[in-house]
Amino acid sequence: MPEPRGASQAAFLTLPRAAEYLGISPNTLYVWRHRRQGPPSFRMGRRVMYRATALDEWVCDQERADSRSNRALDPLIRKPQRRSKAAK
Numbered sequence: 001m002p003e004p005r006g007a008s009q010a011a012f013l014t015l016p017r018a019a020e021y022l023g024i025s026p027n028t029l030y031v032w033r034h035r036r037q038g039p040p041s042f043r044m045g046r047r048v049m050y051r052a053t054a055l056d057e058w059v060c061d062q063e064r065a066d067s068r069s070n071r072a073l074d075p076l077i078r079k080p081q082r083r084s085k086a087a088k
Contacts, residue, residue, distance in 0.1 A: 011052055015041075018050035022059070 010017075018039070019026040032038025033048065039058035041050050071077060 012044065012049045013052055013055070015048045015050070018055060021052070021055060 013021055015029055015033075016026045018041075019029040022029070022039075029038060033041055039050060040054050041048050043049070
């Protein structure tokens with residue numbers, strides 16, 4: 001998980017800096033943006049920018065959605081469900 005922002009860090013990051021912040025390649029972040037899959041971004045003039053707080057929030061959302069990080073979503077903990085007779 002990214003380190004919390006300090007007073008010396010910028011509130012907005014360019015695509016290469018956002019990729020570095022997340023620990024991924026800039027190409028991956030570019031592809032995610034193109035597919036509308038990754039963290040929220042916007043244009044500031046001609047540059048693609050990411051709000052640092054939005055990156056932190058997006059990472060937390062990814063952790064909550066992953067069954068390895070969220071025990072409530074772990075399929076091995078849930079009781080098996082019975083099939084309904086109409087499904088046969």
